[in-house]
Each structure stands twice: as C-alpha cells, then as structure tokens.
Amino acid sequence: MKKIILYIILSNTLLLNAQTGKGISGEKNWLESWTNFKPKLTDYNEANEILTGVIDKNTILYKKNIYLIIGKVYVANNAVLTIEPGTLIRGDYDSRGMLVITKGSKIIANGEETNPIVFTSNKSASERKPGDWGGVVIMGESNTNRFGNIGYLNLDLDSKFNTYGGDYLNNTSGSLKYVRIEFAGGKERGLYDACSLLLAGVGIATKLDFIQVSFSKVDSFKFLGGQLNGSNLVSFRANKIDFDFTEGIQAKINNSVAIRNSYYSDPGKFRVFEIDSYDLISNADLTKKMTKVVANNITMINEDVQNTDGLLREAIFIKENAYLEMSNSVVSGFNKFVLFDANLNVNSENLEKVKFQNMLLNNCKSYVSSEVVENNEQLESWYNNEKFNITCSKVVNGLLFADLDFKSSPDLQLKNNNLLTTRLANN
Secondary structure, X not given: OOEEEXXXXXXXXXXXXXXXXXXXXXXXXXXXXXXXXXXHHOOOOOOOEEEEEEEOOOEEEOOOOEEEEEEEEEEXXXXXXXXXXXXXXXXXXXXXXXXXXXXXXXEEEEOEOOEOEEEEEOOOHHHXXXXXXXXXXXXXXXOOOEHHHOEEOOOOOOHHHXXXXXXXXXXXXXXXXXXXXXXXXXXXOOOOEEOOXXXXXXXXXXEEEEEEEEXXXXXXXXXXXXXXXXXXXXXXXXXXXXXXXXXXXXXXXXEEXXXXXXXXXXXXXXXXXXXXXXXXXXXXXXXXXXXXXEEEEEEEEEOOOOOOOOOEOOOXXXXXXXXXXXXXXXXXXXXXXXXXXXXXXXXXXXXXXXXXXEEEEEOOOEEEEEOOHHHHHHXXXXXXXXXXXXXXXXXXXXXXXXEOOOOOOOEEEEOOOOOEEEEEEOO
C-alpha cells in the first residue's frame, strides 16, 4: 500500500504555479449578481398568470407577469417558448407543476447577469422544501444508446409527449442562460425520479450556460443520451446527485461547481458525478456510443462545517462501459474521491477510460477505490503515477477558497495562499 508523505509549501509563488487553473475560474467571481444561495429567505410575488395544458404555438413569457405552472405544461408541435430576462415562473405544489419541452420544440430562456430568469416553488418562503414541484424537462432528437435511439420518460407524461432521441446530433432544443431552478424534483407518483433539470436526447446545438439548481429533491442535472456542452453550472445542496450522466451522453462540462451539505443529502445514494452508460445492459445497444464525460475546471465542495469528520461519501461514482476525462479540478471534503462500481473490472483497458489530470484533492479520506476491496491496491498503483499530477492537501475550506460566505455570493476560486499539501508516493 502507498504511504502519504507531507510537504509544506512556503512560497506563494510555488503554490500559485502549482494550483494555477484548478477549479472554477474567471477574471471575476462569476457567481455574483445572478445566483441566490438563500432562496428559502427570498420573498417572491404571487402569480398573476397561469400556464397549463399544451402550448402548441410560439409563445413569449414577459417579465411584467408572474407565471404559475399547474400540472404538466407541454411545449409541443415544434413551438418555441421564449422567456424574457427577469421573468419569474413558479411551480404549483398541489398539482406538481412541471414544464416539459417536447421533441422538436424549443425553449429560449436567456436571462441576464443582473436580470436572471427564475423557476421556483409557489410556496411561501418559510414553507419551501426540495421537491415542491416537478422541474424542467427538455427532450431532443439526438442520439441515445437505446435500441432504435428512442427513449421514453416514465414521468406520468401524456403518451404523445414522452419520447426523446433520434438521429439528429446537431439539433437544438434552445438555450438556457442565467437561469435559476429552485426546490424542484422528487418522486412522480412512485415512478421515475423527476429531476430539477432533465435533458433527454438533447443535441449539441443546445446552449447551457450559467444555470443554478438549488435544493433539488433528487438530481440537480440529469442527462439521458444526446450530445451537449455546458458551462458555469451550479448545483447547490442537492438531495441526491448533482450531475447524473447515462444512456450514451457525450458531454463536455466546463467551469462548474457542486456545493454539498450532509444535512441536505439523502443518507443513501448521493454523489456529485454519477456516470454510467445504461440502467440495465439489456436496455442498451452496445454497438453505439457509451457515455463519455469530459469535465474541466470543476469544483466539488462539502460546505458542512458542522460535520466533524469533514467528509461526505464519494465525489464521483463510475460504472462499467463509461468514460470520464477530468482535469484542472478541485475536490474538497469527501470520503472518497472516486468509487468504481463492483461490476467494473479493474484492468488496463477499463482504467484507460477513466483519466484525471492536474487535480487537487483536499480533505478526502480515500483516493481512488472500488466496491470490490481487493481491487484497491491496483487502483492506487495506477493513479499514483506522476503523469496524472494529482495533489492532496489537508486544510480547512476557509484557507482554500477565496470566500465561503453563502449568505451572499461566495467566491469558490482557489485562494492564493500557503497550503499544507500531501502527495501520494511510494515509500
């Protein structure tokens, strides 16, 4: 087994050189202005317009109105739903309001940095909880690895509107920019879990930038097949998974952050990234692409200072026949950095599918491990190679990040400061 050797870095210059480019970054703190880390305390005005049924022609939602989604609201018949910057849309609790963009239709929800679009619960501030409403579902016409390329969402949707997937890699389902989604997700009548933002078979021309999902009952972002790029995505205090990838999704995620707290996490299944290619191998066409995620400049942080262990479960869980390339990223305060599924055979072919480069692991109890304990020594040996440039540290978050004040707008870029670091090494 490997031992840990401690190194004290006393030079700011050395540290800066070592850490440059890790975690989320920008010329300024891009979490300012448009995010909200205390939506439970935010007073929203009551709705004066109702959205219900099927929207089958091009429609604009205006900032001057406040909308209430009642039941399943479908954007269908190739219609385009355009939402003005600053518009507030509330999801009905009693009918589990859900906005569904069906195949061929589009949503254009482009807010502004100082004027974001907000989807939230219709409950009062003191009563809001994760899972108050159904969330936003976007279905496209791009590839999946299901047989025939077509999937079906088991969300108690109208059978005319529950399919996704196809043969159009370059199609678009629209764009979301400077958008917040709060208190969504949860079980749908005991069926499939409804996520806060679910993207199924969405094509590469779809734009996803500056989206914050907060207090999701289940997953914050879920990707079922398709091909897309996303940047500046924020998952805050999700109950289960922050970013869930499956069904052959080809995803590039850049400059994004997940902020977890053990108090808000389901005691069973939760992690930041879950990556698999299928739920059951019998449902997948193995001649098609398996899930591949390329993730750069990601920050995964446990902000629960009351947790005396400073630990949550694994940050990343990966299953067989899936690919991950992660670089320039920071993982702080998790029990395990990466956990391999028991069905993933630990051999050179499979290990080549999971690559890391230029990583900082802070206060992570375990490095890389498998559900099959006998595989751990081989995993440690493989990823301990200096070519991966994986650095470990043991410092409190307050010394690692620029500003952890979640009562306003935190700055989760790395602080240019002295750190006590460790590096795994043979000894």
